Amino acid sequence: MSFFKNIFKENANTSKEEVNETAKFYTLDKMEQFDEIDEISQTKPVVLFKHSTRCSISRMALKQFDAEFNYPEEKIDWYLLDLLNHRDLSNEIASRYNVVHQSPQIVVIRNGKAVFNESHDSISAEDLKQFT
Template sequence: MSFFNSIFGNSENADAPKSNVNWIELTDIAQLMEIEAISNAKPVVIFKHSTRCSISRMALKQFEREYDLNETVDAYFLDLIANREVSNEIANKFSVYHESPQLILIKNGKAIYDVSHSDIDAVALKEKV
C-alpha cells in the first residue's frame, strides 16, 4: 500500500460503493459498428467520462448508484482522455455534439437521447428506454 493510500484511503477500497452498471469498456472505433448493430435489437448507452474532471466523476457515481437497466440495456464506458479518437468518432457517427461527461442512448443505430453534466440521470434514461 502506498503512503498516500494509507493516509487518504484507496479508491479501490472494499467499503466503497460498487457500480450497479455492467460496463463494457469502449476503447476501439471498430466497437462503434458493433454498438450500431446491437442497438437494432437492444438499446445501448454510452457514458463518456473524463478522468480529469470532478464533475464527470460526480455524474458517473450518481448514475451508477441509480442505474438498474442491466437486463434491458448494454452500457458502454468510454474514458475519453485515453480514447479521444473514439470520442470524436462517436460525435461524428451518431451526430451528437461532444461533451464531457455525456450520456448517449442509441436505438436502431441512431442517438435518440443525449445529455451531459447534471442532466445525466438514470431515472430519466429509464423513461427513454
Template sequence: MLHTEQPTSLNWHDLVSLDQLDELVARSHTRPVAIFKHSTRCGISAMAKFQLEHHWDLHPEEVDMYYLDLLTYRPVSNEIAERFGVWHQSPQLIVLRQGEVAYHTSHSAISVRNLRKALAA
C-alpha cells in the same frame, strides 16, 4: 418493462476502439445501447458516473452500457461526435436505437431516472 427479479449492479462494457462502434450500432437494432463518455480529470464527470452506479436499478436486458474514457480514447470520442452528429460534451450519455441517437444528455442531467424515461420513450 416489468421484471420480477432483482436488478443487478451496473455492468460497464469498455469502449476502447473504433471497430466497436460498428458493433454497437448493430447491437442497437436488437436493444438500446448507451455510451457514457467520461473524463477521468473532471469532478462533474466523476459525480455523474457515481450517480449512475449508485442509483442503478435497471435490468441487464434493458440497455447495454458502454464506458468510454475519452481522455485515453480521444479518437473514439471524436468519431462518436462525427458519426452521430452529437456535439461532444463531458460527461455525456448517448443512447442508440436502431443505429440512431435516440437520446443524449450531459452533465447534471445524466441520471438513471432520465435514462429510464429515455428508454421508455
C-alpha cells in the same frame, strides 16, 4: 480495489466481469466496437457514457449514474468511454451519431442512431426508463 480504480485497467480487452464484478458496463476502447454497438442497438438501447478521468464533475456524474443504473442487461447495455485516453472514439461518437461533444455525457443509441443525450448534472439513469 475500489470501483474507480477498477474502471480503467490497462487491459484493452476488458469485459464487464473483468473490470469489476459489480460493474454494469462494457469498456469502449476500440473503434471496431461501434459496429457491434449499432448491431446491439437494433434490439435494445445502448448507452454511451463519456467520462473525463480528470474532471470532478464527470467523476461525480459517473458515480451517481452507476448507483442509479439498475436496468437488466436484457433491456439495455452501457459502455464507458475514457475520453482522455480515447479522444478519437469520442470524436467518432460526435461524428457517427451527430451529437455535440460534451463531458461528461450520455448518448442513447437505438437502431444505430442517437435518440437521446444529456451532459453534466442533467445525466440521470432515471431518464433511461423511456427506452426500456
